[in-house]
Amino acid sequence: MLLEPGAPVVIEEIVIDPPGPGEVLIRLAASGVCHTDLHVKNMKGMGMSFPILLGHEGAGYVEAVGEGVTTLVPGDPVVIAYRAPCGDCPACLRGDPRRCWMALRAKQRIHRKNGGDLLTQVLRCGTFSTHTVVHHKAAIKMPKEMPLDKACLLACGVVTGVGATLNTAPVWAGARVAVIGCGGVGLSVIQGARIAHAKQIIAVDLSPTKLEWAKKFGATDVVNAAEVDAVAKVRELSGEGVDFAYEAVGLPKCIDQAVRMLAYAGTATHIGLPESNASVTLDLGDMDTGFYWNKAKLCVCHCGDALPSNDFPLLAQLYLQGKLDLDGMVTKTIGLEDVEEAFEMMETGDVIRSVILF
Ligand SMILES: [Zn+2]
Ligand SMILES: [Zn+2]
Missing domain, CATH: 3.40.50.720 (NAD(P)-binding Rossmann-like Domain)
Structure with missing residues (x-):
């Protein structure tokens, strides 16, 4: 997490409230490290309130579902989408959700254990973490045979x-x-x-x-x-x-x-x-x-003007058919403690993607 503008990232323990209505708790398996996370750090939070939980290229397993969630069950493998069309804006109402500029989000439910402050999740995701809570429509189910350390890359880049x-x-x-x-x-x-x-x-x-x-x-x-x-x-x-x-x-x-x-x-x-x-x-x-x-x-x-519920499974299929190379895009697998180093490698340009494995 980023605690204040200009500071390096730190690892701290978190406490998470149970998922609310329409929300799901995800146990992350992997997260890509994207330039946007680095931007958020370099541009002093880009207007988000601190503390900030970074990461938005995450894949993992549903651990618990909130009230009213019928499309996912614990154990389902998912990729987290930072665009989940709202269903309510003029674009969605005219049947063109790819032009939706809103995104469904869960309530903020992740706290610093130390002091209890609520964390702002980057792009409503927050995947540099063992667990996160997102809107159930932002958790896109993956085929069982799709490896999650590759699937996470689908989410953004x-x-x-x-x-x-x-x-x-x-x-x-x-x-x-x-x-x-x-x-x-x-x-x-x-x-x-x-x-x-x-x-x-x-x-x-x-x-x-x-x-x-x-x-x-x-x-x-x-x-x-x-x-x-x-x-x-x-x-x-x-x-x-x-x-x-x-x-x-x-x-x-x-x-x-x-x-x-x-x-x-x-x-x-x-x-x-x-x-x-x-x-x-x-x-x-x-x-x-x-x-x-x-x-x-x-x-x-x-x-990608994506409709994640349609496009993520399609991209997973293209990977499984050997048409989309994700393996070659993972330059390095790292631990959560290596995020600062991954940012440095990004600045020097010798890495396509570092992927955090949990
Ligand atoms: Zn919309
Ligand atoms: Zn990104």
């Missing part, structure tokens, strides 16, 4: 990247695709494009290591943007630009590049988390690559 190619800007068979940024999310975009039968997948990054990873996960071409003009190179490799460009970095420059590397009527998708004061200027009028004359489209993807 993988569903975000694959979902961008299946939900936000669906790749068609035979499409030309570019992916800017080849961390955990970018590699998942590459996998999604491969699963959707793209004919060309061009990976762009500054790191030779990440470009090697990209090839392993399905990139057909790689471009090192530290060495060449990425837009010119992608346009050259694809003939006239790509049908889909996904940026998984969050830097304005990368969004601009994604738009300018498109073929006529192509679609760029912005996935990476931007800084709070970020802005981008798009060229509108260039006859070849300008936003207007090139008839470009720009989308934003939040968490």
